[in-house]
Amino acid sequence: MSTPHISANVGDFAETVLMPGDPLRAQYIAENFLDDAVQVTGVRNMYGFTGTYKGKPVSIMGSGMGIPSMSIYARELIVSFGVKNIIRIGTCGGIGTDIKIRDVIFAQGASTDSNVNRARVRGYDFSAIANFDLLLNGVNAAKELGIKAKVGNVFTTDTFYQADDTFYKDLDKLGVLAVDMETAGLYGVAAEYGANAMALFTVSDHVITGEATPADERQSTFNEMVKIALESI
């Protein structure tokens, strides 16, 4: 059974799907972390794989960038392929003064400049939050791996290139840790269709200091985050 954006059969996806933004990262995870991984979809090169990690079935699929792309794939995975848990593994821009590049951040909640979640509640505010058990398991997995992680509110923006960067300073004052482009959409879709979702990131750049992770270090910090996500399942 295929959907407009996923060409796969019911049963091809595990109950838990890890979603990096980049489909080639999905392929990298499948090849380097999973056993017996097979590709289950590849429409528009948005690759999805299913295999096992320490004997447990798990799938990995790219989400693309931004709320619309993430929302399409998350909805189809949940509604048409029976996926129960989606864990976003991505990068974010640090906002807080105590946030450093390479830090690991868990999105307990996701504020947004997008209208998608307000549209879900007749124009009112909707608190887009992580599933508590997924969050707790993730935080515990990070602890067990000896990786310090921060947990809090993030801001999901539709606008990577902000016209007015003083906005980030306002978010900092409100205790927002970081900015990404997908999490509020994922949390809204999971709430709407009755699934569980959680997002964790590594800080690839800092939107106030301008610092960025050197390209050669990105892979190792990414690997740490993948380890946390897989161990948390």
Ligand code: ADE
């Ligand atoms: N993801 C990583 N860095 C980001 C940034 N600066 N803004 C939005 N999303 C991001």
